[in-house]
Amino acid sequence: MTAERTARKLIAVGSGKGGVGKSTLTANLAIALARVGRKVGLVDADIYGPSQPMILGNQGQKPVAREEKLEPVPSKYGVPVLSMGHLVEPGRAIAWRGPMAGGALTQLVDAHWGDTELLLVDLPPGTGDVQLTMLQKFKPAGAVLVSTPQDLALIDAARAGQLFDQAGVPVVGLVENMAGYACPHCGEVSDPFGKGGVEEAAGRLELPFLGRIPLDLAIREGGDSGTPPAATDDPLAQPFHDIAAKLDVWIGAKS
Amino acid sequence: MTAERTARKLIAVGSGKGGVGKSTLTANLAIALARVGRKVGLVDADIYGPSQPMILGNQGQKPVAREEKLEPVPSKYGVPVLSMGHLVEPGRAIAWRGPMAGGALTQLVDAHWGDTELLLVDLPPGTGDVQLTMLQKFKPAGAVLVSTPQDLALIDAARAGQLFDQAGVPVVGLVENMAGYACPHCGEVSDPFGKGGVEEAAGRLELPFLGRIPLDLAIREGGDSGTPPAATDDPLAQPFHDIAAKLDVWIGAKS
Numbered sequence: 283m284t285a286e287r288t289a290r291k292l293i294a295v296g297s298g299k300g301g302v303g304k305s306t307l308t309a310n311l312a313i314a315l316a317r318v319g320r321k322v323g324l325v326d327a328d329i330y331g332p333s334q335p336m337i338l339g340n341q342g343q344k345p346v347a348r349e350e351k352l353e354p355v356p357s358k359y360g361v362p363v364l365s366m367g368h369l370v371e372p373g374r375a376i377a378w379r380g381p382m383a384g385g386a387l388t389q390l391v392d393a394h395w396g397d398t399e400l401l402l403v404d405l406p407p408g409t410g411d412v413q414l415t416m417l418q419k420f421k422p423a424g425a426v427l428v429s430t431p432q433d434l435a436l437i438d439a440a441r442a443g444q445l446f447d448q449a450g451v452p453v454v455g456l457v458e459n460m461a462g463y464a465c466p467h468c469g470e471v472s473d474p475f476g477k478g479g480v481e482e483a484a485g486r487l488e489l490p491f492l493g494r495i496p497l498d499l500a501i502r503e504g505g506d507s508g509t510p511p512a513a514t515d516d517p518l519a520q521p522f523h524d525i526a527a528k529l530d531v532w533i534g535a536k537s
Numbered sequence: 538m539t540a541e542r543t544a545r546k547l548i549a550v551g552s553g554k555g556g557v558g559k560s561t562l563t564a565n566l567a568i569a570l571a572r573v574g575r576k577v578g579l580v581d582a583d584i585y586g587p588s589q590p591m592i593l594g595n596q597g598q599k600p601v602a603r604e605e606k607l608e609p610v611p612s613k614y615g616v617p618v619l620s621m622g623h624l625v626e627p628g629r630a631i632a633w634r635g636p637m638a639g640g641a642l643t644q645l646v647d648a649h650w651g652d653t654e655l656l657l658v659d660l661p662p663g664t665g666d667v668q669l670t671m672l673q674k675f676k677p678a679g680a681v682l683v684s685t686p687q688d689l690a691l692i693d694a695a696r697a698g699q700l701f702d703q704a705g706v707p708v709v710g711l712v713e714n715m716a717g718y719a720c721p722h723c724g725e726v727s728d729p730f731g732k733g734g735v736e737e738a739a740g741r742l743e744l745p746f747l748g749r750i751p752l753d754l755a756i757r758e759g760g761d762s763g764t765p766p767a768a769t770d771d772p773l774a775q776p777f778h779d780i781a782a783k784l785d786v787w788i789g790a791k792s
Contacts, residue, residue, distance in 0.1 A: 298585075298586060299555055299556055299586050300554055300555015300556045300586075300662045301554055301555045301556015301557050301662075301685075301690070302556050305689075329663075330553075330662070330663030330664050330665055330693075330696075331553060331554050331555075331662065331663060331692075331693040331696070333689045333692070333693075336688070336689060336692070337689075372692065373692065373695045373696060373699065374696065374699060375664045375696045375697065375699040375700035375703065376664055376696070377664045377665075377668070377669060377700050377703070378664075378665065379635050379636075379665070379666050379669060380634050380635025380636070380638075380665065380666050381634075381635070383635075383665065406662075406663065407555045407556075407585070407586065407661075407662055407663075408584075408585030408586060408661065408662075409585050409630045409631055409632045409633075410585055410632075410633065410634070410635065410638065410665070410666075411634050411635050411665075411666075413632070414632060414634060430556075432757055432761065433591070433761040434560075434588045434591060434592075434760060434761060435556070437586075437588070437591070437627065437628065438585075438586040438588075440628045441585075441586070441628060441629065441630045441631070442630065444628065444629065444630040445630035445632050448630065448632070463718065463729055465720035465722060465723060465725060465727060466727045467720060467723050467725035467727065468720060468722050468723035468725065470720060470722035470723065472720060472721045472722065472754075473754070474718055474729070474752050474753070474754055474757070475757060476754075476757065476761075497729050498729070499727075499728070499729055499731075502687055502729070502730060502731065505687075505689060506687065506688040506689060506731075
């Protein structure tokens, strides 16, 4: 453990359940923090379903190894990233048992992150090997939990929260994703995944509520095309910047 | 391996990415198959995020063990089920490393399934220990893959498909979920997760396309409240019954 290592803070972004927008949130938070001058990197620890190369638009690039450690891959948003998606062929199944998945996480975190002061870790869903390896080897300074307002997703988010809690990792707060969908025809907002459930759950679990991100075609398309909203001046960037600002304050308070 | 065991067919329901509605699809397919007279059981292999007890409305019930094997828990829809959700306290993190997760799967599949002829296995997202244990110990007769039309989800679905392919498990077909959302205000349909991507991917991968399930509040609420649409006479039951009929034909052809 060098001085360089201990000075760097890890923030885990987890969800319990998959498909709630964790990777999209992580990428947009990283970009928002880079835009306010933080030196931030991103580890895509979703070993079985890495999506950051697509979201950050640096698919097809390969990280080089130097002195047996990987060099992070730059992205055009000022956020270097390491992902299994940079190491395996697109569409190939990563059929690994747990210890190998834990080993892969180690390669991605213990890399040449240089002067990166903050590392956001996009965790896979669940509470398995990758989470356990991270908690044991690279204890994060804090964890951000994301969920849709749906009951089933909230149960899993509470499970993930408990895992961090047991490991003594403070939960920075909860983010509600896919909240509110404005009909492109009439403009009226409705809630295909329900409404307010995450803020309510945050209250019940006595955790801060960090904000709400709408369900919006443009966020999905931005992710599919490598142009995350936080990198643009679109109004959709705002919720990500607001949440990033709260995270920034939290990190500042912990320093 | 007894005659009883070899006569029973396993159908895996997988997705690559989480949060695409795999558990909802599995529960509704099982109910639809039970309604046409199949003796069908359900294994909730999503060890880290078990949601079947909530979807099937038998939360809080505990399976009993007899001669060191579990007895499936009945549900009011004629579908017995075994899930980690029946074995652990709600909200507790299941912080297990891979080999334990694989062991849990064994307990759920190798149980007193009696005259159950068809076992639908709701897989966790990804291509990790649970999938590998299942392929090695309980080779399924076929796999149904579900995805949203979003590119990021499709990439992961292709990865899961490749895993089954490598193991010699035929893919029955692909299901598109969260396709088309009818605005509750104006009734117009739009596509927050895109449209047609799964049918296109099925064509590209030369796999059958089994059908499309809309994004609908009532499906989510049915899942959250233990009343899956396939058990009702709601028009939302129809796509599930149509897909179940195709699965039934496929299974019949394999017998």
